[in-house]
Amino acid sequence: MPFVHLHVHSGFSHDGKDTPEKIAKYCAEHGQTACALTDHGGVDGVVDFAQACAKYGIKGVLGCEIYYQPIFDKEEKRYHMTVLVQNQQGLENLNMMLSIANAEQYYYYPVIDNALLEKYHEGLIFASGCISSYVSKMILSGNTRAALEHIDYMW
Secondary structure, three states, X not given: XXXXXXXXXXXXXXXXXXXXXXXXXXXXXXOOOEEEEOOEOOOOOHHHHHHHXXXXXXXXXXXXXXXXXXXXXXXXXXXXXXXXXXXXXXXXXXXXXXXXXXXXXXXXXXXXXXXXXXXXOOOEEEEOOOOOEXXXXXXXXXXXXXXXXXXXXXX
């Protein structure tokens, strides 16, 4: 059965190591037909990644693991959310959200809130991503209602 990584960090993330080129090469060598690059808080590696994927004959899915808060507040916890680009509009919207977050909603990292998601969601796919996602944290804290409300909101 084919397998596709939809949540991979490169050396452009604080917890990644390999270059986008090495990631694409690894995927191709292991028979994977596609891979998504979702570095933390930015898209610095997507050009290198897209070029490497073309070189190795795999489909490169562009994305980012954003820092998310329902409402931007420097005092509140940030969560992770994986964002995958579907098309050109999605790439433009992801870049716009990151630009605004870096300029206006920056607190250690660029933070994207519901207002930005509502305005720039077109062409993007949102996923919970990891154990540090809003949904995961709500479930782990016993607040399944908040997790379900968030899932309904994102749907």
